[in-house]
Amino acid sequence: MLKIDMTIVFILLLLTPIFGQQDTSVVQDAIYDRPFITSAFPVALGGYLEGNTNYFSEDGVSEGFSMEFRRFNIFLYSTIIPRVRFFAELEFEHGTEEIAIETAQVEFELLQALVFRAGIIIVPIGAYNVNHDPPKYEFVERPLEATKIIPTTLSDIGFGFNGKIFWNNLLFTYDAYLVNGLSDGIILNDQGRTFLESGKSEERFAEDNNGSPTFSGRLAVKSLKYGELGISYYSGIYNSFQIEGEIVDAKRSIRIAAIDFNTKIEKLIIQGEFALNSIDVPKDISDIFGTKQWGGYIDIVYPIIKGNILGFDNSVINIAVRLERVDYNVGEFTETGKNIYDDINGLSFAISFRPASGTVLKANYIHYWSRDALGNPTVKTAGFQFGIATYF
Amino acid sequence: MKGIIYILLLCTAFFIAVSCSELLPPAPEPETVLAGPIEDLTPQQLRDHLIGDAQFGRIFGQEDGLGPIFVSNACESCHIGDGKGHPLTTLIRFGKYSGGIWDPMVEQGGPQLQNRAIAGYPPETIPGDATGVTRLMPPAVTGLGFLAAVPDAVILELADPDDSDGDGISGVPNYIQPLDYFIPLPSHIPSNGKYIGRFGKKAGAIDLLQQIVTAYKEDIGITSDFDTQDNFNIQAGLTTGDFVDDPEVSAAIVNNVVFYVRTLKVPPRRDENDIDVIAGENLFNQINCSGCHIPSLVTGFSDVTALSEKTIHPYADMLLHDMGSELDDGYTEGTALTSEWRTAPLWGIGLAEDSQGGSPFYLHDGRASTLEAAIGFHGGEASNSRDEFHNLSANEKEQLIIFLKSL
Numbered sequence: 001m002l003k004i005d006m007t008i009v010f011i012l013l014l015l016t017p018i019f020g021q022q023d024t025s026v027v028q029d030a031i032y033d034r035p036f037i038t039s040a041f042p043v044a045l046g047g048y049l050e051g052n053t054n055y056f057s058e059d060g061v062s063e064g065f066s067m068e069f070r071r072f073n074i075f076l077y078s079t080i081i082p083r084v085r086f087f088a089e090l091e092f093e094h095g096t097e098e099i100a101i102e103t104a105q106v107e108f109e110l111l112q113a114l115v116f117r118a119g120i121i122i123v124p125i126g127a128y129n130v131n132h133d134p135p136k137y138e139f140v141e142r143p144l145e146a147t148k149i150i151p152t153t154l155s156d157i158g159f160g161f162n163g164k165i166f167w168n169n170l171l172f173t174y175d176a177y178l179v180n181g182l183s184d185g186i187i188l189n190d191q192g193r194t195f196l197e198s199g200k201s202e203e204r205f206a207e208d209n210n211g212s213p214t215f216s217g218r219l220a221v222k223s224l225k226y227g228e229l230g231i232s233y234y235s236g237i238y239n240s241f242q243i244e245g246e247i248v249d250a251k252r253s254i255r256i257a258a259i260d261f262n263t264k265i266e267k268l269i270i271q272g273e274f275a276l277n278s279i280d281v282p283k284d285i286s287d288i289f290g291t292k293q294w295g296g297y298i299d300i301v302y303p304i305i306k307g308n309i310l311g312f313d314n315s316v317i318n319i320a321v322r323l324e325r326v327d328y329n330v331g332e333f334t335e336t337g338k339n340i341y342d343d344i345n346g347l348s349f350a351i352s353f354r355p356a357s358g359t360v361l362k363a364n365y366i367h368y369w370s371r372d373a374l375g376n377p378t379v380k381t382a383g384f385q386f387g388i389a390t391y392f
Numbered sequence: 393m394k395g396i397i398y399i400l401l402l403c404t405a406f407f408i409a410v411s412c413s414e415l416l417p418p419a420p421e422p423e424t425v426l427a428g429p430i431e432d433l434t435p436q437q438l439r440d441h442l443i444g445d446a447q448f449g450r451i452f453g454q455e456d457g458l459g460p461i462f463v464s465n466a467c468e469s470c471h472i473g474d475g476k477g478h479p480l481t482t483l484i485r486f487g488k489y490s491g492g493i494w495d496p497m498v499e500q501g502g503p504q505l506q507n508r509a510i511a512g513y514p515p516e517t518i519p520g521d522a523t524g525v526t527r528l529m530p531p532a533v534t535g536l537g538f539l540a541a542v543p544d545a546v547i548l549e550l551a552d553p554d555d556s557d558g559d560g561i562s563g564v565p566n567y568i569q570p571l572d573y574f575i576p577l578p579s580h581i582p583s584n585g586k587y588i589g590r591f592g593k594k595a596g597a598i599d600l601l602q603q604i605v606t607a608y609k610e611d612i613g614i615t616s617d618f619d620t621q622d623n624f625n626i627q628a629g630l631t632t633g634d635f636v637d638d639p640e641v642s643a644a645i646v647n648n649v650v651f652y653v654r655t656l657k658v659p660p661r662r663d664e665n666d667i668d669v670i671a672g673e674n675l676f677n678q679i680n681c682s683g684c685h686i687p688s689l690v691t692g693f694s695d696v697t698a699l700s701e702k703t704i705h706p707y708a709d710m711l712l713h714d715m716g717s718e719l720d721d722g723y724t725e726g727t728a729l730t731s732e733w734r735t736a737p738l739w740g741i742g743l744a745e746d747s748q749g750g751s752p753f754y755l756h757d758g759r760a761s762t763l764e765a766a767i768g769f770h771g772g773e774a775s776n777s778r779d780e781f782h783n784l785s786a787n788e789k790e791q792l793i794i795f796l797k798s799l
Contacts, residue, residue, distance in 0.1 A: 060419025188458060188510055192451035192465050239511055249512030284508045284515045287480055288465065335479040338749065365415065374478055374749030380417035 026222045027230060027260070028162060028173040030131035031087060031103065031122065034075060035358050035391045047074040047089075048391045050134040052362070056383030069095060071134065073102070083109035091153075101205075102155050111163070117177070118159035120205060124175035124218035125234040126150045126273050127260035134389035135358050138301055138320040138350040141366060141385070145295030148326045148344075149275045150256060151197035156180055157205050158213070171222040173230075180204040181214025181236040182254055187281055187289040193328045193342060193373075194279055194289045196254070199238055212237040212251070220260075227263025232256075238279075252280035272298035288373075290329030290340065297324035297346075312355035320350040329373060341375040344368050358391035423660040426534045426743055427474040430657045432698040437655065444652025447645050452612055457640030460513045460633035461506030461625050462613035467604075467649065470530035470611065474656055475740065475747025477530025479758055483611065485723055486522035494724055497522060501627050503725075504610045514628045524722030524730060527757035528593050532740045532747070536591070537654030538704045539737065540600050541691035543579035544588050550686060550709045561683045561773045563711030566595035566726040566734065571602055573618045579692045589726055590710045593756045595734035596725035600650050608641065617643035655696065658704055659740030663798045672795025675788055679780035684713055684735045684773070707738035707799065716771020719755070731772060742797040763793050 025033055034046060050070040056062060072092040079085045089103040105119035122130050128146035132153055146152040160177030182199035189198035203209065214236025222228040234256040241249045255278045262271035274296035281289045305317040324346040331340050348366045355361075367382040422428070429441045451466040452458040463483060464470050470481040484505040487496045496503035500519045509515040518525055547565060555562040567586035570576075580587050580598075589595035597603040601618070608614040615622050615638040622638060624630045663669050676682060685707040694700040712732040720731035728734075733756060741763075745752040752761060760766035770778040781789065 057416040059417055062416070184511060185453070185455070188454035188465075190451050190453040190456060192469065198453075241512075252511075282509070282511060288469075288508075333480055335482075336751075338751070341749075367415075367417075372472060374472065374480070374747075376472060376749055377420075377746055382416050 024224065026164075026171060026173055026228055027127040027131050027220060027262075028124075028164070028175060028218075030133075031089075032077075033131075034133065042078060044077040045075065046077075046392060047072070048133055048135050048358075048389060049073070050140075050387065050389040052140045052385050052387030054383060054385055056366075056381060058381040059379055073133075080106075085109075102153055113163035113165050115162050116159070117162060120155055120157055121159075121177060121179070123154045123156050123158075123179055123216045123234065124162075124177065125154065125216050125232045125256050126152070126258040126275055127220075127228075127230055127232075127262070127271075128152055128273055129154050130218075133391070134387075135360055135391050137299070137389075138318050138352040138360065138362055138364075139299070139322055139348055140362055140364050140387040141348070143273070143295075143297035143299070143322065144324050144326045144344055144346055144368075145273060145275055145297045147197070148328065149196070149277055149293060149295035150258060150273075151182075151200055154196075154200065156214075158216075160217075169224060171224075173220045173222070174217070176215070176217040178213040179216060179236075180208040181212075182238045183209040184239050186238050186254060186279060187285065192288065194277070194281065194291075194293060195328075196256075196277065199254070209240045210237050210242065210251075214238075214254075227261060230260045232258045232260070250280075252282075254279050267303055269301040270298065272296065286331075287333055287335070287340070290331060290342070292330040293326070293328050294330060295324070295326030297322060309353070309355075314356070316354040316357075318350070318352045318354065320352065322346065322348040322350075324348075339375065340373050341371040342373040344370045360389050362387040362389070423662045424743070424746075425473065426532055426656075426659055426740055426747070428657045429655050430537070430698050433655055433696075437651075437696065437698075440648065440651050441655045444648040444650070444655075447641075447649050448652050452614060452640075454510045455636070457614055457634060457636035457638075459506075459508075459510040459613040460630075461509045461516055461623055463504075463506055463508060463611045465612060467607065467612075470607075471533045472747040474534045475532045476744045476753070478748050479529075479753060481530055482758060483528040483530070484518065484525065485528060486518050486525045487723055488521060488523040499626070501623075501625065503723075506610070506613065506623060506625075509625070510633070513630075513633050514625050516625055516627055519627070524724070526593075526721035526723035529753055529756060529758040531593075531736070532659065532744070533653050534656045534740055535658040535704070535706060535737070536600060537656060537694075537696070537699050538658060538691055538702060539590060539689075539706060539708070539710065540654060541579075541694045541699045541702075542590075542689050542704075542710065543692035544581040545579070546689060546692070547588055547590070547710045548581065551711055559680060559683055560776050561680075561713065563684065563709055563713055563735070563773075564727075564732075565589070565710075566712050566728045566732075568596060568598050568726045570598055571605075571618075573605070574598060574602065588710075590734070592725070593733055593736075594725040594728045595710065595712060596728075600653055601646070604646060604649050604653065608646065614641055615639045616641045616646045618646060654699065658706075659743065659799070661705075661798060662742065663794075666794070666798065668791045668794045669798045670795075671788075672791035672793070672798075675784065675792045676795055679777050679784070681777050681781075682707075683777065684709055684711070685738050686735075705739060708735045711735060713774065714772035715774060718769050718771050721757075738796065738799050740799065742799050763796050764789065 049072045053067050055065045074090045076088040085107050091100045091102045105121050108116040129152045156179035158177045158179030162175040165172045183201040186199035216234040218232035220230030237251045238254045239252040241251045258275040260273040276294040281291050299322050301318050301320040303316050303318050309315040326344050328342040329340045346368045351363045353361045364385040370379045449468040464481045470477045485503045501516045506516050552562050553564045566589040568589040587598045591597040591603040605618040609619050617639050620638045622634050686709040691702045712728050714731050715733050722730050724730045754760040754766035767781050
């Protein structure tokens with residue numbers, strides 16, 4: 001099944017660039033590709049906010065209508081001296097429920113093809129993790145793949161290099177960093193499944209839990225005509241296998257491989273991402289905590305009206321659809337030899353109104369089909385969301 | 393102007409969509425799901441039920457005290473949708489006879505195997521000298537509050553230890569030594585300081601509190617105010633390994649879960665008036681399956697009015713019966729013989745596969761994949777009924793199975 005799914009993914013990836021259109025932005029520049037950067041002051045201040053309403057029903061049971069203030073993020077940017085720049089992003093989630101420094105990095109541009117970056121950095125695994133600002137998307141919810149398989153937003157303390165190389169109308173970008181990495185909570189967590197998000201220990205910003213740095217890198221090629229195609233990889237040891245230098249457990253690794261793309265076919269914008277996780281899990285719990293999981297999504301966005309709408313110049317109304325799937329545990333039960341399900345399929349529709357490119361009002365309908373590990377009757381969840389997200 | 397019209401059209405379309413209930417998934421038909429509270433709970437009782445529901449579904453991670461050795465990580469993992477379990481979470485228990493006395497092998501980690509462990513910690517294995525090893529499929533938990541409310545006197549009335557009626561069936565209660573936190577109810581009838589067990593495959597637990605405290609500790613590795621000592625892998629010489637303070641859950645949480653389980657509805661019937669179901673039930677009585685699987689019991693007084701003095705249809709007698717050599721795993725609890733099992737309530741059996749991944753696992757260890765096979769494994773006191781089932785015509789067998797699936 002996985003092979004068939006991945007085959008479909010690769011066929012889609014091969015087909016989409018054929019219809020490509022010009023677009024000069026690249027995923028690597030996402031952290032700078034925000035409106036605040038145009039500020040005239042030496043230290044630029046910017047950010048975004050995001051809020052929405054929720055009305056969901058799961059198998060006929062609804063918690064009713066509620067409102068949610070998801071995020072208020074503040075950006076700080078400064079060119080310290082030419083070719084040395086600082087960038088930081090402070091995030092407030094659900095008011096002050098969670099406050100985090102998402103990014104705090106310094107870059108030294110030795111060459112355009114060789115930029116040294118250090119600090120709290122966005123880990124370059126997948127494109128969505130790097131380029132995840134809600135004003136850029138027509139959907140309130142992040143893709144399941146980008147939250148359940150790759151734990152967006154994944155930032156970490158680390159250092160490394162990135163760069164751009166132009167060749168024959170193609171722009172190649174690379175990112176390669178060492179970071180402290182995810183930690184023990186990937187398994188034996190309160191989610192009851194292998195869950196990378198639970199491995200985002202706050203302590204990773206202070207010290208590595210095992211003294212073994214994790215590598216993360218992304219290679220991408222951008223064609224002005226066809227769009228961007230990227231591959232990324234994340235690999236390291238996640239568990240605390242030693243205490244005070246004494247080996248107390250086997251080393252257990254986490255590996256994530258992802259492929260992402262974005263392109264335009266006439267006015268149609270298509271982007272997607274697929275990720276495959278491979279995790280070393282103690283054998284006695286590997287039925288519950290999966291050793292392999294994967295997920296993917298494709299967003300298709302089409303602008304149906306462009307122009308002056310309600311007095312807003314250059315405004316756009318988009319319609320969009322998202323197809324997505326995650327499988328938390330790829331494999332079979334050792335007890336029965338039967339497939340482990342533990343998966344979610346999703347289908348979402350959106351209508352969005354953009355009075356400006358960095359401001360969006362969203363109306364979404366979402367439908368998820370979830371199965372537990374045993375494959376018991378599917379749980380259906382659906383609902384409506386109205387959201388607003390804007391840069392400032 | 394054109395843009396405004398477009399927006400109005402889109403908004404109208406969207407609000408029509410919003411108002412369309414078809415876009416929101418409907419609730420499944422009540423008779424197709426086991427989960428849900430009993431009717432007639434007061435709002436306060438319903439609130440307590442829901443608090444317990446959340447705790448029943450709580451997944452324990454290593455940082456919450458899971459383990460260090462365990463079988464599963466949540467109540468809900470073994471009883472998905474309050475239904476029967478799956479081989480993934482089957483409990484394995486072991487012991488041995490030593491000088492004619494049953495030894496639960498506590499010094500070697502018995503009687504329950506914890507075959508999973510937190511990271512870096514060794515799980516247990518079955519000792520080589522264990523003579524009795526059994527696998528116990530987690531049961532459905534719906535309706536247990538009603539079974540708990542059946543007075544001991546009713547159970548004793550059904551007992552026939554000497555088979556005085558000559559039907560080949562001689563149910564006996566399993567008398568269990570109560571644990572120190574046990575509080576007897578007026579409806580309990582002790583015998584030499586012991587009380588009738590009614591929960592568990594061998595009726596090894598007297599009440600739901602004991603069942604749930606034991607499940608927290610033995611299945612999930614969670615200590616509570618009622619039992620503060622964690623399990624460690626003493627097979628590996630380990631007497632520590634869990635760094636979470638004990639007790640890991642409070643008495644309040646345990647009591648919430650007890651209340652939740654007490655107040656789950658009885659498993660719903662389906663197609664009760666179907667002609668084949670009625671014919672199947674008649675056959676069920678005719679071949680005396682109902683000799684052990686008693687169709688109706690009456691609860692006594694309960695502090696929860698909705699449980700009090702109700703006629704229920706569990707198809708069980710809460711007594712132990714000798715089930716013959718094929719179902720004798722050489723393992724026992726309390727005063728039960730190794731071949732004796734408590735009559736399994738049949739209510740909810742028709743919905744078993746909905747919590748078992750679509751493939752039912754019947755009998756105490758899930759060895760039977762069909763009801764026919766499950767009946768075929770019956771021996772001992774059930775031999776006569778089993779033989780009579782085999783002598784039924786194909787149509788009659790089918791009717792009896794249809795009846796069972798309606799439960």
